Amino acid sequence: MSKQNSAPTMKDVAREAGVALGTVSKVINGIPVGESYRVRVEAAIEKLNYRINSYAQGLKSNKTYTIAVMVPNLVSPYFCKVVNCINRELAKRSYRMLLCATDYDPEQEQAYVIMAEQQKVDGIICLSYNPKLQVSPQTPLISIDRYFGAHIPCVASDNFGGGMLAAQKLIENGCKRLAFLRIGSRLTNEPNKRRDGFVQACEAAEIPCIMKILDDGTPYEAFEDFLQEHLADGKRDFDGIFCVTDALAHRITGSLKKMGLRVPEDIQVIGFDGLQAFGDLEYLCSTIVQPVEEIARTCVELVLEDRDAKSPSLICLPVHYAPGGTTRE
Amino acid sequence: MSKQNSAPTMKDVAREAGVALGTVSKVINGIPVGESYRVRVEAAIEKLNYRINSYAQGLKSNKTYTIAVMVPNLVSPYFCKVVNCINRELAKRSYRMLLCATDYDPEQEQAYVIMAEQQKVDGIICLSYNPKLQVSPQTPLISIDRYFGAHIPCVASDNFGGGMLAAQKLIENGCKRLAFLRIGSRLTNEPNKRRDGFVQACEAAEIPCIMKILDDGTPYEAFEDFLQEHLADGKRDFDGIFCVTDALAHRITGSLKKMGLRVPEDIQVIGFDGLQAFGDLEYLCSTIVQPVEEIARTCVELVLEDRDAKSPSLICLPVHYAPGGTTRE
DNA sequence: TTGTATGCGTTATCAT
């Protein structure tokens, strides 16, 4: 199915209306013209079903009303939610969204950046942990969850505070010894602060805390070994677990049940993200909820902001706790 | 953050390399030029960090290498998976994707179509049940899951076959009386055929079958009343349920458990879609799996296909069954 | 207030 040619242009409209090209342009852009002219032009537009050519417009005005949004994929519900919210915020402002799914591949990320630059997007919102990402400074760039440098605003949840909150909630609910579980990129990024907050709150409460941190790519089974080691045969090295994401909390809860442990009666589990079944039903586990709508709104506001207004380099938005059945409330 | 001006143009490259504009264009487009010229031009491109301007290119060539993809949202995991797969297929072919989330709102859908036309996209892939959607015939359009007419190719799963398969599997697993549950748009669309296939297979096997079909917007509780009515106090009007989607199967399973019924021991449940937890873990329920990758690939192939090659008006792709713990295997 | 002419960055046609 290839495109048919010959969509009507402004010139066609002008001829149809019997006016000059410039007049048509003025009508379209809301610049006052004589009433009778306006009516004729509008009629011609209607009659020919004229649509302005954004490519000609963009070429001329050097403004494309398009933002590129880069995420690893649309498999993880968190990324989906981020993209969904950003899409809404952009649509509100009549901006278009170019979606770039990178599959965590630095080469694809870089390729998408080049594409976006060629495409003359008005900005890029990117969720990437690739420290070597090169973006020419001409293109406004907003990062989610990773701090690239003072010149690139980063928007994130209050990961540190969220980690603290997780520890506090577990302790409130009666836990005496805690564990922190994480798998993911070892690269510095904002979500890594979840651990720091968690540890600090444990220390403040004088509650012991064990860590198990796996590098990306390690098979999940390593966690099951860890659980066996600390919880098998009635051993209880800890009675509360904070998982770095809801996805991990979900799998860990499954493993615990397979071991014959009851959640939340024997062990309580808290995740992070605030994911819901099918995006809008119950929480998958007790969790620290990220303010995704606010993150999206902030990113969009920043990326569209006038460059002169110097943006903050890091914005952390508040999280909250939501019970989801894996803690004793 | 507004864009800085003055990205280098072909003219700058030509000046830097000391050649004519046309020569630069040829180098970029792989048209043979003298070796020494090529080298100089490439060096200049590198030095200036030149990026071709897609807007100028698109204006000139009337080809934008952009496809608009319209879905209701990125909340439902099924839509996310569709978008994810289409994105991959487009990226493979160096096409860009303009994402349009419509929220099921016909006005937004129509607005997005107009936007896409202005944007001179090379085609639209749309998942919409809006029967009144107007798309000018110049823009190649492919529909997912809804048949609009012979001139608009529709790509869908074999919903009828999937419905049959669901009945067959329930019967194979020992069910004697079945039920079909559905909620959603009453408008004619491909997924409605799931019921027809299910009914036909029940009739062929001489198995009785009860339906409960709710209009969009009806509160979910109507299903719980239905279940009470037919299954409370040891009554067993049916022992197998086919739900029109995994999302519904998930909720129904929860309701059954709340009623004290065991799944799959007392009642077996099959859904439709093939959704997995976090997009890549276990199935949420026993299910008829849609071939989303193939659907995506087919849509992309069709939308990019030469218009002269007259496309089929309906393509149904085969589904398969996957056990997911809500049936007795 | 209306119309004309020029240029945005690229491609393609045409002489050279």
Added chain:
DNA sequence: ATGATAACGCATACAA
């Protein structure tokens, strides 16, 4: 093989 030049569709400065 290379370089000058004319479109593509729109916006705008400027002339009428």
